[in-house]
Amino acid sequence: xxxxxxxxxxxxxxxxxxxxxxxxxxxxxxxxxxxxxxxxxxxxxxxxxxxxxxxxxxxxxxxxxxxxxxxxxxxxxxxxxxxxxxxxxxxxxxxxxxxxxxxxxxxxxxxxxxxxxxxxxxxxxxxxxxxxxxxxxxxxxxxxxxxxxxxxxxxxxxxxxxxxxxxxxxxxxxxxxxxxxxxxxxxxxxxxxxxxxxxxxxxxxxxxxxxxxxxxxxxxxxxxxxxxxxxxxxxxxxxxxxxxxxxxxxxxxxxxxxxxxxxxxxxxxxxxxxxxxxxxx
Amino acid sequence: xxxxxxxxxxxxxxxxxxxxxxxxxxxxxxxxxxxxxxxxxxxxxxxxxxxxxxxxxxxxxxxxxxxxxxxxxxxxxxxxxxxxxxxxxxxxxxxxxxxxxxxxxxxxxxxxxxxxxxxxxxxxxxxxxxxxxxxxxxxxxxxxxxxxxxxxxxxxxxxxxxxxxxxxxxxxxxxxxxxxxxxxxxxxxxxxxxxxxxxxxxxxxxxxxxxxxxxxxxxxxxxxxxxxxxxxxxxxxxxxxxxxxxxxxxxxxxxxxxxxxxxxxxxxxxxxxxxxxxxxx
Numbered sequence: 385x386x387x388x389x390x391x392x393x394x395x396x397x398x399x400x401x402x403x404x405x406x407x408x409x410x411x412x413x414x415x416x417x418x419x420x421x422x423x424x425x426x427x428x429x430x431x432x433x434x435x436x437x438x439x440x441x442x443x444x445x446x447x448x449x450x451x452x453x454x455x456x457x458x459x460x461x462x463x464x465x466x467x468x469x470x471x472x473x474x475x476x477x478x479x480x481x482x483x484x485x486x487x488x489x490x491x492x493x494x495x496x497x498x499x500x501x502x503x504x505x506x507x508x509x510x511x512x513x514x515x516x517x518x519x520x521x522x523x524x525x526x527x528x529x530x531x532x533x534x535x536x537x538x539x540x541x542x543x544x545x546x547x548x549x550x551x552x553x554x555x556x557x558x559x560x561x562x563x564x565x566x567x568x569x570x571x572x573x574x575x576x577x578x579x580x581x582x583x584x585x586x587x588x589x590x591x592x593x594x595x596x597x598x599x600x601x602x603x604x605x606x607x608x609x610x611x612x613x614x615x616x617x618x619x620x621x622x623x624x625x626x627x628x629x630x631x632x633x634x635x636x637x638x639x640x641x642x643x644x645x646x647x648x649x650x651x652x653x654x655x656x657x658x659x660x661x662x663x664x665x
Numbered sequence: 666x667x668x669x670x671x672x673x674x675x676x677x678x679x680x681x682x683x684x685x686x687x688x689x690x691x692x693x694x695x696x697x698x699x700x701x702x703x704x705x706x707x708x709x710x711x712x713x714x715x716x717x718x719x720x721x722x723x724x725x726x727x728x729x730x731x732x733x734x735x736x737x738x739x740x741x742x743x744x745x746x747x748x749x750x751x752x753x754x755x756x757x758x759x760x761x762x763x764x765x766x767x768x769x770x771x772x773x774x775x776x777x778x779x780x781x782x783x784x785x786x787x788x789x790x791x792x793x794x795x796x797x798x799x800x801x802x803x804x805x806x807x808x809x810x811x812x813x814x815x816x817x818x819x820x821x822x823x824x825x826x827x828x829x830x831x832x833x834x835x836x837x838x839x840x841x842x843x844x845x846x847x848x849x850x851x852x853x854x855x856x857x858x859x860x861x862x863x864x865x866x867x868x869x870x871x872x873x874x875x876x877x878x879x880x881x882x883x884x885x886x887x888x889x890x891x892x893x894x895x896x897x898x899x900x901x902x903x904x905x906x907x908x909x910x911x912x913x914x915x916x917x918x919x920x921x922x923x924x925x926x927x928x929x930x931x932x933x934x935x936x937x938x939x940x941x942x943x944x945x946x
Contacts, residue, residue, distance in 0.1 A: 391830055399832075405684075486914075488776040489794075489828035495769040513770075514829075521830045547770035548795075549672055549802045551680075633767075 385467045387474045391482070391522055394436075394475045398524050406433035410525030412516055415439040416456040416570035417465050420560040424529040425469045427557055436523050437466050438475040440482065445511030456573055475523065482518065491517040493540045493547070499634050500536050500647055501658065504624055512537055513544045520545070525552050533559040533567045535645060535660050536634060559659070561587065567659045579652040582618030586648060586659040589614050593628070593646045594663050602640040602665070604628045615650065624649040624656070631662065640665050666748045668755045672763070672803055675717075675756050679805050687714035691806030693797055696720040697737040697851035698746050701841040705810040706750045708838055717804050718747050719756040721763065726792030737854055756804065763799065772798040774821045774828070780915050781817050781928055782939065785905055793818055794825045801826070806833050814840040814848045816926060816941050817915060840940070842868065848940045860933040863899030867929060867940040870895050874909070874927045875944045883921040883946070885909045896931065905930040905937070912943065921946050 388394045401408060409428030413421050421437075428435045439462055446452035459476070466474050490510055496502075497509035520528065528545075530538035535556075542554040560568045565587035566580075575583055589611040596607050608626045615621050626648040628637045637644045647660035669675045682689060690709030694702050702718075709716045720743055727733035740757070747755050771791055778790035801809065809826075811819035816837075823835040841849045846868035847861075856864055870892045877888050889907045896902050907929040909918045918925045928941035 395830070395832060402683075403686075486776075487828050489772065489774045489825045491770065491772050491798075491829070493770045495767075518829050521832060524832070544770045547768050548772070548799045549676070551676060551802060551805070 385463075385471055385474065387463060387476055389476055389478065389481070391477055394473070394477075394522055397473060398522070401434050402524065407526040408432060408434050408436060408524060410436045410438070410519070410523045410528045412438045412440075412519050412528065412530075414441045414455065414570065415462045416458055416573070417462045418560075418568045418570060418572075420531050420533065420568035422465065422469055423560050424531060424557055425466070425471060427555065428527065428529050429470050431527055431555075434472045435470065436473045436475060436525065437471050438477075438519055438523070440475075440477055440515070440519075442482075442511060442515040443479060444483070444514065445508050447505055447507065450505075451571070451574075454574075456570055475519075482515070490514050491544060491548075493543050496536065496540045496543055496634060499636075500625065500627060500629065501649055502536065504649065509537065509540050513540055516541050517544060517548075517550075520550055520552060527553045527555055529555050529557060531559060532556050532662075533569065533659065535647060539632075539634065565591075567657075569657065571655055571657065574655040575652055579620045579655060582620045583652050583657060585615050585618045585621060586650060586657060587661075589626075589648065590646050590659060590661045594661060597640060597663055597665060604637060604640065611646075611648070618652070620653045622651045624651065666744075666752055666755065668744060668757055670757055670759065670762070672758060675754070675758075675803055678754060679803070682715050683805065688807040689713060689715050689717060689805060691717045691719070691800070691804045691809045693719045693721075693800050693809065693811075695722045695736065695851065696743045697739055697854070698743045699841075699849045699851060699853075701812050701814065701849035703746065703750055704841050705812060705838055706747070706752060708836065709808065709810050710751050712808055712836075715753045716751065717754045717756060717806065718752050719758075719800055719804070721756075721758055721796070721800075723763075723792060723796045724760060725764070725795065726789050728786055728788065731786075732852070732855075735855075737851055756800075763796070771795050772825060772829075774824050777817065777821045777824055777915060780917075781906065781908060781910065782930060783817065785930065790818065790821050794821055797822050798825060798829075798831075801831055801833060808834045808836055810836050810838060812840060813837050813943075814850065814940065816928060820913075820915065846872075848938075850938065852936055852938065855936040856933055860901045860936060863901045864933050864938060866896050866899045866902060867931060867938060868942075870907075870929065871927050871940060871942045875942060878921060878944055878946060885918060885921065892927075892929070896929075899933070901934045903932045905932065 409432030411424045491513045492510045538556045564584045593611050631643050649658045690713030692705045772794045773791045819837045845865045847864050874892050912924050930939045
């Protein structure tokens with residue numbers, strides 16, 4: 385396994401691999417790898433002849449009052465984990481090499497990024513689609529892997545790749561969870577014991593919604609209110625949103641039919657957590 | 666030579682050519698080919714093993730009151746010209762195949778596209794960088810060719826490709842002119858005889874500016890005013906802008922030093938014409 389810091393060098397490596405006709409699987413990450421990332425890497429390893437992982441805490445997807453500076457960066461541990469998983473190349477660029485002075489090009493998918501998290505994190509998804517577009521151009525993957533936990537991100541990236549005819553496929557893999565159901569996230573490290581305890585309510589709340597719907601409650605407002613009430617037992621929890629939306633355009637589902645996404649974002653103390661499930665009606 | 670209409674088919678062709686290790690030169694056009702385009706195609710022919718020309722009148726780069734519907738579309742003549750120039754593939758997609766229902770991804774280079782023409786054509790350059798990004802992803806050229814007449818467009822495309830690490834080079838070729846100096850443009854066809862006569866003043870005005878600067882007049886305002894006065898002799902001409910700007914960031918040149926771009930846009934009757942020259946001080 386090789387750790388590459390320079391964009392030029394990664395381009396040379398990619399060129400060679402392409403010439404050899406080897407397929408490239410790519411897992412873009414911000415590091416602080418957890419079993420969710422590792423499951424993506426295993427998927428990439430299974431499908432492809434070469435596996436690239438990028439580790440880059442992308443400043444332009446963080447808002448001014450968000451956690452950019454304290455975001456965990458355990459690079460040595462991450463490298464060891466990638467090595468163990470049979471990754472071929474880690475791309476670990478510096479900020480300056482990704483965004484040289486005067487950088488000023490942005491890729492935006494407005495329709496899919498205004499709702500859900502986009503409403504509360506203005507500019508976030510523009511930062512995501514821009515950096516992922518650039519990473520796709522550098523790594524030129526055949527398949528790129530994203531986790532369902534960040535459903536809106538995966539959807540926006542997929543839409544970007546399709547709309548711009550990028551020659552690659554985007555695969556979305558299931559959310560990996562702790563034993564108690566908490567979705568794996570690098571941000572779980574921020575939680576103190578009582579927040580960590582309350583954090584289990586997110587997935588339980590989503591399952592509650594699924595149960596209500598399965599039992600025949602097809603009234604979105606009522607289902608959402610039940611989840612909101614349920615989450616109130618977590619003293620450290622404050623809800624940002626709970627939404628039931630169309631799977632494809634993430635617009636609020638007016639009629640519960642077919643498949644819908646139930647998504648929520650809460651603060652546990654000062655830590656923002658998100659989770660979602662897909663429910664078939 | 667092959668004319669290809671489907672994006673999927675062009676991707677397959679590109680894949681084959683890449684596999685053969687042949688280099689791809691690409692000239693994106695809106696058709697109505699003139700000697701300016703042909704000079705770009707010759708450049709592409711000289712530098713590369715396969716030459717692709719796209720012909721696509723891109724609706725999203727036209728404003729609501731612009732000339733989208735009357736833009737010339739002499740496709741048979743264009744095909745014959747490409748054939749004569751040894752083009753290998755013409756990509757001639759439909760609107761629907763480039764922008765399927767729900768298309769909603771945009772590439773923007775804000776800093777370079779707010780001044781000059783961008784001020785008078787809001788949304789224009791966003792339409793250009795978006796379609797060119799998509800065309801680059803479809804054709805995957807080694808080198809793409811643009812004309813200096815559309816200097817701001819070429820600069821924005823070059824910046825986009827660099828910022829997003831697209832694996833290609835952008836070459837900008839000199840403006841090709843009629844015998845009397847008028848810059849070749851598909852829009853010249855719109856001109857009636859008196860407008861056509863007045864249109865020669867654009868290049869003469871630019872040369873006047875160069876002469877004034879070369880003779881030691883380094884006062885931008887004074888040089889611009891002289892050009893404005895000079896253009897007044899064209900009864901069908903109304904000036905949109907005359908600017909002297911930095912070559913790299915196209916911001917107004919405060920001090921005339923090094924190389925500058927003198928650029929102008931005028932209406933000759935109802936036809937918008939642009940031209941520019943680079944002057945070394």
